[in-house]
Amino acid sequence: MPNPIDAYREGYEKGRKDTLGGLAAEVMMGMMRDDPGGHFAAGYHDGAAGKKFNPPSEEVHKSTPRKSEGSSLTDLEKSWYHLCDASIFISKDIADHYVAALNAEGSHVAVVIGLSNFTAHTCQRCSSEGQFKIRFLGRLEHPECHWTGYMDTGSYIGFQIMQIVHSGIRAGGSLKEDAERKGEGGKSWIDGIFGFVFVAVFRAALAVVLIPLHTIVVLCQLGQTRADILKRVIPLSAFLAVLGIGIYEIQPESMPPFPSSQPGRVILPQTANTTRSSATNQSTVRPSFDCAKAHTRVELLICRDSHLAALEVEMASTFHQTLNRLAPDAQLSLQREHLAWFKTYSRTCNQSADDVDRAACVAKYLSQHTAELSARRL
Secondary structure: OOOHHHHHHHHHHHHHHOOHHHHHHHHHHHHHOOOHHHHHHHHHHHHHOOOOOOOOOOOOOOOHHHOOOOOOOOHHHHHHHHHHHHOOEEEHHHHHHHHHHHHHOOOHHHHHHHOOOEEEEEOOOOOOEEEEEOOHHHEEEEOOOOEEEEOOHHHHHHHHHHHHHHHHHHHHHHHHHHHHHOOOHHHHHHHHHHHHHHHHHHHHHHHHHHHHHHHHHHHOOOOOOHHHHHHHHHHHHHHHHHHHHHHHHHOOOOOOOOOOOOOOOOOOOOOHHHOHHHHOOHHHOOOOOOHHHOOOHHHHHHHHOHHHHHHHHHHHHHHHHHHHOOOHHHHHHHHHHHHHHHHHHHHHHHOOOOHHHHHHHHHHHHHHHHHHHHHHHO
């Protein structure tokens, strides 16, 4: 085990030199470092925040860096922090005793900090209950019977979410303290918010990788029962479903063509290919948008289908003609209505089962909207 003071010094020097990118990397990857007692992490935090060099003593170990400078810890808090730092398993009786005593003296924060890297679990070999320290990928160890296992996937997802928040808070706090130390108090909150968002986003990206990896590793373990598999797969499926929905929602949607914001100047869509002469040769019909930039299923389908392309051009032309006849205030209202319609149309038709259903969906939406726009002109 490394000397606590040497580990603190190494972390302190690294924290002083690291840029914001290095801070993000340390927050994300620090969990993979073997850091008994957390002395390296404590030194890194103090160095990054510009605090004075304050290594742990042999008596207090990591308890001093846990609170801000000038604060004091009770003997109970020192004992509790030392127990959490030095243990990979705390029996339920001991944990309950400390939690009750700390709550009685009002040290609720100490309970949360001490157990921030622990999870309540039951040893599958000897059935001992208690708080297990969470290792990489949610690995748990019970030293008394030499059992090694993994926490439930649902609990691991919750743990990763909390780590995202905690990482952001630590990074934001470090940048805020650094700005205040440099006399830049006016922008310290901006630095803190930026640090929180920057690190939280990167930590969330790491969680997206770690959660499926945790499940894969656990499912490869021997002796998994059907109930164990379900407990892993169901939370993972829910997590991936939420992730998929989020990715789908933030995908850039192609926007419908809008005219210039200046009243009276209307940019008409490309309708030259919709004249009567093109009606005899539908293969030349092109939509009002640039097919070279098409990327959604609906757009690609319209670019391949001349009938749908003609409907799309007719809708776009009707929209612009209607818009050109309205007063400026009415133009803005129509633009908002058209954008809302477009989002519904695009999302609904893109979710169709196949191209046949999608073509029917597109034709229906375009025809109905063209009729509505035409009626608006009357």
